[in-house]
Amino acid sequence: MTSPVETIAQWQEEFAAIRRDIHAHPELGLEEHRTAALVAAKLREMGIEVHEGVGRTGVVGVIRNGNGRRIGLRADMDALPMEEETGLPHASTHKGRMHACGHDGHTTMLLAAARYLQQTRRFDGTVHLIFQPGEEGAGGALAMLEDGLFERFPCDEVYGLHNRPGMPVGQAGLRPGPMMAGVAFYDIVVQGRGGHGARPEATVDPVVAGSAIVGALQSVVARNVPAIERAVLSVTRFDAGNAYNVIPDRVRLGGTVRAFSRTMMELVEQRMRAIAEGVAAGFGASATLDFRVLTTPLVNDAGATEALAAAAAALGATDADFPAVMGGEDFAFMLEKVPGAYAMVGNGDTAEVHHPKFDFNDAAIPHGAGLLAAVVERQAPRV
Ligand SMILES: [Zn+2]
Ligand SMILES: [Zn+2]
Known part of the structure; x- marks a missing residue:
């Protein structure tokens, strides 16, 4: 059986194009109207049930496939108020706004995972695809929670990830307990x-x-x-x-x-x-x-961390004792409500996030997407 990474890698060109399109049209927190519309349209094309306007500009997709565990997969969609200096063909066309944290890549990874899970259905349960707005200080996670995210889309577990410059593509890093401040x-x-x-x-x-x-x-x-x-x-x-x-x-x-x-x-x-x-x-x-x-501090659940680390280890190199960092991440509010885990995934040799020369590494798409898909197959196995 081919791994999710191998399957998703076959769609590389298509998803890299989506990533670059989002990159060229960055939107600030809770203003992600174009991005949210693009996400909703792609999910509908895949035949996935879509809920828009969850927490202002948030989008939730639902894939039902049996009565097993309900898994939430979360990506953030917002950009930063800064000027891009990459000079790339797909550089920002919106003055003073830039996808300098790679959320364009996270959104694309979750879309690719959605396509894979919808097509292969090698799981028993429900997947909630959570496209969150406003991670960079705009309160997007809380906006979704206040809008009844986990009441409307109940999850037994929830997972998220972030690209990490300097870490090789295909590698993942996480730790149980407090991981981000x-x-x-x-x-x-x-x-x-x-x-x-x-x-x-x-x-x-x-x-x-x-x-x-x-x-x-x-x-x-x-x-x-x-x-x-x-x-x-x-x-x-x-x-x-x-x-x-x-x-x-x-x-x-x-x-x-x-x-x-x-x-x-x-x-x-x-x-x-x-x-x-x-x-x-x-x-x-x-x-x-x-x-x-x-x-709030980001605290990885021990069991969920083990699951995500095992899924990552099956796909590539994993550091399950990744050092905690003093940076923050508002996915932490979701982890306060539902046990889950958050991992760093390698972005290769790129500029640091929040730097005007940063660009998300498209080669990482199948690895991040594959990891999200793999943890679903592991935690909601087909019986
Ligand atoms: Zn950031
Ligand atoms: Zn970020």
Whole structure:
């Protein structure tokens, strides 16, 4: 029996053309109208049941083939607000937008897996093909969940993947447990009382209070987060006054927090609030913290990770102890609802993701698509 990778490789030209078409027409999060229409049209051509507008621009395809397990396969569809510098024939035709994270490739891989599963039907169960909008900070996974994704399309397991520059094509990497960090952005506004730079005694200087807060925040990871946990708290913005002789009325600090569990995210937020408010009060100022969780930590289910790693190992080289990364991925919200796993798949020797010279490697299409198809055949075997 030929492997899914071999079968899908026979359609390489067709799917590479689809990938390049999506690449040339990148759309930002929750605005993926053309991409979603293209996905829906391709699924219909394959004879697959299609549901559009799930979580704004999300699309779900359904392949039913018996009463076995219900498997969700998820790909993201959105591009980034940046200018492409690849100079390729299929480069972006939309100014200031670019598929620099390879979501054009993920969408194409899931389409190729859909074609394979629909044609071969070597599984017993239901496959839900989840084309998610807005992964890059637009809240697309939550939008689909709030739209009843798993109530309308129940899944026993859900799988996703992301291309990885620098990893050879055909190779996969994943790990059980926390694999990608939860991500939060925050703002702290310190309100003092401005005045003349020569008469600080008549002011409540928010620059001094804000500076003390920046210093004190360094104690959160060092003194509150247990040493065996991993977390990052970075202050990356400090917006204060704009004159040499004016003490500003208020300053604004901002930055990012990363951690590998909800509990640690909450602990860091709690400590930040206490420090910001307490330190500011000590200076006679006041401070407010706005802490926004963009993605929850991505946690791979042990059983699902084993299944995905075994499927990957049957197709090629696999690193089942892939190191966790501090980057975030909003598929994590789906993994909070349904057990599943997420893998990195090799994109070969390309520029890094989010780089203006990045391009998804078409040679990876059959490998990623084949992996998604293979995990369905493994987890919902034909009886
Ligand atoms: Zn990205
Ligand atoms: Zn991405």
